[in-house]
Amino acid sequence: MSLPPLEISDVITPGPVRRSEAVARLRAAGQLPAARLVERMPATDDVLDDAHVVALMRRVHAELQRLGEELQLPHRVAEDLDRLRERAGRPLRRVVDLGCGSGYVLRWLSHAPSMAGVELVGVDHDPGLMEWAARLGAADGCRARFVVGDALAPGVAIEDPEATVVISSGVLHHLSAQDLRGFFAAHEAAGVAGFAHYDPEPGWLTNLGSWVFHRARMREAVSRHDGNLSMRRAHPAAVLRDAVAAGAPGYSAECASGQSVLRVLRPVTGTKGA
Amino acid sequence: MGWVLALTLVVGLDAALSGYRAVQGRSGRLPSRRRDLTAHLTGLRVGIMLLAVPVVLGVMATSEAEREAVARAGVLWSSWLALPTVLALLVLLTLTWRWRYLATALVLGPMTWLRPVAAVMAGVAGAAQVEEWPARAAVLLTVVAVLAVEPVVGRVSYCSSGERRRDPGDLTGLAR
Numbered sequence: 097m098s099l100p101p102l103e104i105s106d107v108i109t110p111g112p113v114r115r116s117e118a119v120a121r122l123r124a125a126g127q128l129p130a131a132r133l134v135e136r137m138p139a140t141d142d143v144l145d146d147a148h149v150v151a152l153m154r155r156v157h158a159e160l161q162r163l164g165e166e167l168q169l170p171h172r173v174a175e176d177l178d179r180l181r182e183r184a185g186r187p188l189r190r191v192v193d194l195g196c197g198s199g200y201v202l203r204w205l206s207h208a209p210s211m212a213g214v215e216l217v218g219v220d221h222d223p224g225l226m227e228w229a230a231r232l233g234a235a236d237g238c239r240a241r242f243v244v245g246d247a248l249a250p251g252v253a254i255e256d257p258e259a260t261v262v263i264s265s266g267v268l269h270h271l272s273a274q275d276l277r278g279f280f281a282a283h284e285a286a287g288v289a290g291f292a293h294y295d296p297e298p299g300w301l302t303n304l305g306s307w308v309f310h311r312a313r314m315r316e317a318v319s320r321h322d323g324n325l326s327m328r329r330a331h332p333a334a335v336l337r338d339a340v341a342a343g344a345p346g347y348s349a350e351c352a353s354g355q356s357v358l359r360v361l362r363p364v365t366g367t368k369g370a
Numbered sequence: 371m372g373w374v375l376a377l378t379l380v381v382g383l384d385a386a387l388s389g390y391r392a393v394q395g396r397s398g399r400l401p402s403r404r405r406d407l408t409a410h411l412t413g414l415r416v417g418i419m420l421l422a423v424p425v426v427l428g429v430m431a432t433s434e435a436e437r438e439a440v441a442r443a444g445v446l447w448s449s450w451l452a453l454p455t456v457l458a459l460l461v462l463l464t465l466t467w468r469w470r471y472l473a474t475a476l477v478l479g480p481m482t483w484l485r486p487v488a489a490v491m492a493g494v495a496g497a498a499q500v501e502e503w504p505a506r507a508a509v510l511l512t513v514v515a516v517l518a519v520e521p522v523v524g525r526v527s528y529c530s531s532g533e534r535r536r537d538p539g540d541l542t543g544l545a546r
Contacts, residue, residue, distance in 0.1 A: 158398040313479070357472075357476070
């Protein structure tokens with residue numbers, strides 16, 4: 097029996113990664129084309145070339161950012177943050193973007209009038225991406241800052257939880273259904289005011305749209321592979337709502353069911369004590 | 371002359387959009403109108419360079435009536451893609467982000483994917499309007515040139531020396 101499918105980016109990071117082990121993991125999951133892609137990546141003494149992987153991940157995230165631009169993701173996040181702020185009934189002082197990648201959403205938000213005075217902190221486990229996000233932020237004149245680590249861990253990005261909202265895009269499908277409960281429980285433990293995590297609703301329409309857009313827009317084979325796979329790995333709205341109810345019962349959760357061309361990425365939102 | 375002018379506009383617009391697409395998703399920078407304009411103009415410039423040879427060859431190998439017929443076929447056979455694209459571009463330029471999203475999701479994304487089909491259909495229909503092989507070759511070379519604009523702009527801008535693809539982490543040399 098094959099193991100659950102893996103995204104290449106999850107297999108080749110964080111470094112150092114042995115190429116033979118990455119290839120073996122993909123083969124064991126029955127992903128032979130993905131295994132061939134990794135086989136062709138440069139390595140020294142079987143360890144994947146770090147500079148190559150860092151540059152590849154940046155290219156993948158640059159392409160992902162383009163998709164985010166076309167999906168109007170930052171506009172949607174800004175709108176949902178306003179809604180969360182209203183529902184929470186208290187001022188919003190910080191937005192933490194968990195697994196922020198290139199930091200696109202925060203860099204965009206830093207120019208949004210509705211986010212004036214709100215601190216923007218991006219967190220990712222990949223130091224190469226965080227260093228790049230910080231330089232992009234400086235080049236784009238943004239006030240967001242970027243740190244390496246676990247966004248929900250104490251002392252990393254959350255200082256005043258009652259005034260902090262945690263967001264993410266394209267992160268939830270990296271977690272198994274079993275791990276979702278713990279993920280939302282970490283929000284409750286941190287005590288944040290709310291959260292909005294964006295991911296696609298799985299289904300045939302999502303898969304079709306994803307396939308067309310990845311063929312039309314993505315140049316990197318890794319982007320196409322991981323992008324299409326992520327749509328299939330996404331969790332249905334009901335699973336997300338149940339995970340919030342089980343892991344973070346102190347939060348009122350919302351997540352729209354059903355596929356819609358009107359919202360490819362839909363958030364699961366939670367408001368503390370609402 | 372009317373159909374030739376119309377085809378010139380369609381091909382020019384396509385080259386500009388190809389230049390734009392070629393640089394999207396490369397640098398990670400926030401969108402900038404200035405960089406977008408530069409990308410459009412680069413596409414147009416590269417398009418003119420690539421199309422110069424087939425156009426000159428075509429002008430030499432065809433009569434004015436044949437050129438009108440070729441252009442008419444090219445415009446009509448690509449209109450199923452060109453007209454919705456122009457409409458979507460008008461939406462992008464004038465309406466709010468929700469409409470811009472719909473224009474991209476429903477028209478521009480799928481149409482980009484189908485663009486080579488439209489170009490080949492227009493080329494085959496155009497080539498069928500002439501009888502001499504040099505003229506047909508010129509029409510088909512035009513199709514190749516149209517489809518080559520995006521990869522050429524991408525290659526020139528982001529794959530310098532052809533040895534290693536440019537690392538988006540290198541922000542030097544990017545227009546402000």
